[in-house]
Structures are given as C-alpha cells and as structure tokens.
Amino acid sequence: MLNGKTAVVTGGARGIGRAIAYKLAENGANVAVVATRDSEKARETIDNLQKLGVKARLYACDIKSAEEVTSACEEILADFGQVDILVNNAGITRDNILPSLSAMDIDDVIDVNLKGTMFVTKAFIRQFVRKRAGNIINISSVVGLMGNKGQTNYSASKAGIIGFTKSVAREYGRKNIRCNAVAPGYIATDMTGALSDEQRDQIKSQIPLGSLGSPDNVADLVLFLASDSSSYITGEVIKVDGGMYV
Ligand code: NDP
Numbered sequence: 001m002l003n004g005k006t007a008v009v010t011g012g013a014r015g016i017g018r019a020i021a022y023k024l025a026e027n028g029a030n031v032a033v034v035a036t037r038d039s040e041k042a043r044e045t046i047d048n049l050q051k052l053g054v055k056a057r058l059y060a061c062d063i064k065s066a067e068e069v070t071s072a073c074e075e076i077l078a079d080f081g082q083v084d085i086l087v088n089n090a091g092i093t094r095d096n097i098l099p100s101l102s103a104m105d106i107d108d109v110i111d112v113n114l115k116g117t118m119f120v121t122k123a124f125i126r127q128f129v130r131k132r133a134g135n136i137i138n139i140s141s142v143v144g145l146m147g148n149k150g151q152t153n154y155s156a157s158k159a160g161i162i163g164f165t166k167s168v169a170r171e172y173g174r175k176n177i178r179c180n181a182v183a184p185g186y187i188a189t190d191m192t193g194a195l196s197d198e199q200r201d202q203i204k205s206q207i208p209l210g211s212l213g214s215p216d217n218v219a220d221l222v223l224f225l226a227s228d229s230s231s232y233i234t235g236e237v238i239k240v241d242g243g244m245y246v
Pocket of ligand 1: 010011012013014015016017034035036037039042061062063064089090091092112116139140141142183184185186187188189190191192
C-alpha cells in the first residue's frame with residue numbers, strides 16, 4: 001500500500017508513535033523516527049522496523065528547537081531522498097490546575113506540542129510543494145476539542161494543532177498536499193501509565209465503549225489517512241476515542 005514511500009514519525013520511539021511507525025512499515029513505508037534521544041526503546045523500535053524489511057533510522061532531535069529541527073530534517077531528506085508522509089506525533093503533558101502551572105509548564109507544552117509541530121511541518125513543506133505531493137497527519141487530542149480540567153496548557157496546545165491543520169490544508173490543497181488531524185481519547189501508553197486505578201475507572205465510566213484505546217487503534221486511522229483510500233479528505237479532525245466525546 002505504501003511501498004517505496006518514506007514516512008517521518010516524530011515521537012516514534014514508543015507509545016502511539018511507535019505503533020504508527022510499525023503500521024506504516026508493515027504496509028511498505030520506510031520510516032525516519034524522530035525522538036529526543038537514542039534510548040534503548042528507540043533502538044528496539046528501529047531494529048523491529050528493519051526486521052520488517054524497510055529502511056529505518058533514528059534522528060535524535062528536540063523539536064522545541066527550530067535549529068535542531070532544520071538540521072534533522074535536512075539529514076532525513078539526504079538519507080531517504082524524499083519524504084512522502086509526515087506524522088507529527090511527539091507530545092508531552094505537564095498537568096496541573098491553572099494557578100499551579102509554572103511558566104515553564106506552559107512554555108514546554110506549547111513549545112513541544114504546537115511549535116514543534118509547526119517547525120517540523122515548515123521544514124518539509126517546500127519539498128512537498130516541489131514534488132506536488134505530501135501528506136501530513138497531526139496528532140491532536142479529544143481534549144483539544146472538549147477541554148479538560150487540569151490540562152489547560154495541553155488542551156490549548158492540541159486545539160492549536162487543529163487550527164494549524166486546517167490552515168495548512170487551505171494553504172497547500174492546490175499543491176496536492178493533504179493535512180489532517182487525529183484526536184485520540186485515552187490511549188494506554190507511558191503518558192497515561194501514571195493514572196491510579198481509581199482515575200482509570202473514572203475515565204472508563206465516561207467512555208461509551210468502556211475501555212481505554214490502544215496505540216494500534218490510533219495507528220489504524222493514521223494508516224487510512226496516509227493511504228490513497230483517504231485521497232479526498234483534508235483539513236479534517238477525526239476522533240478515535242471510543243465515543244468519549246460524542
Ligand atoms: P509517550 O509519552 O508514550 O511518547 C512520546 C514520544 O514523543 C516519545 O517518543 C518522545 O521521545 C517524543 N517526544 C517528546 N518530547 C519531544 C521533543 N521535545 N522532541 C522530540 N520528540 C519528543 O506519548 P504517547 O504515545 O502517549 O502520545 C503520543 C501523542 O499522542 C502525543 O502528541 C500525545 O499528546 C497524543 N495523545 C496521547 C493520548 C494518550 O492517551 N496517550 C491521548 C491523546 C493524544 P523519547 O522517546 O525520546 O522520550
């Protein structure tokens with residue numbers, strides 16, 4: 001389905017990003033994984049991707065830094081020749097009620113989730129325009145649509161991604177570049193691993209399908225958006241949340 005294509009997955013070393021990287025590779029795509037560091041998990045991810053028979057490499061880069069993003073993206077283009085699919089998945093949380101959020105908690109979340117997504121997209125957009133083809137998938141969150149107490153910084157960053165997605169879709173549709181957002185609900189990863197059993201039960205009670213999602217649930221939707229099966233879809237925000245926000 002994606003044979004010969006190259007995908008960049010930010011935050012692809014673990015969690016949802018790793019499931020996305022595997023799914024795209026299982027369908028034939030070469031994968032450039034961007035993560036903060038060369039961790040054991042990142043190396044394991046790259047090994048597993050290579051075992052699927054595709055080209056895969058890790059790029060250690062803090063997407064908060066425009067300079068680091070520019071040089072990592074240049075390196076990716078030099079190594080892979082071209083990029084066809086960009087999945088902006090890297091993200092962090094620094095949860096607290098508003099008065100208790102430090103300036104750094106606000107800056108970090110906006111810098112990584114929103115500005116990082118913009119930096120990485122900006123680094124690849126000229127290449128997409130030159131070849132008159134590109135596919136961008138941004139990982140937002142249902143809390144970017146519905147809000148959430150204790151997550152004012154995070155939900156604002158995720159709502160920002162939705163505005164960014166729609167603007168990129170409008171600005172580049174005529175160049176045959178699509179840009180969509182995925183809004184996951186609660187997905188079982190390291191990010192949600194810190195929840196207590198009580199919090200987990202409380203969350204489940206708000207989800208019509210009655211359970212947390214898996215990274216694969218998100219990856220299946222990303223594969224659809226990355227493929228030609230979604231060729232007439234752009235500027236869209238698609239939830240994968242077990243009905244949490246209906
Ligand atoms: P994880 O915490 O499991 O993984 C996050 C990944 O992002 C890691 O690979 C990490 O790199 C990378 N990353 C973090 N900061 C940076 C940075 N500054 N520069 C480069 N890479 C960075 O997260 P999830 O898999 O749970 O979440 C993935 C995305 O999905 C996020 O955008 C999140 O907001 C979103 N999401 C998650 C939900 C959930 O319930 N889990 C729900 C809704 C949305 P490293 O491995 O080096 O640390």
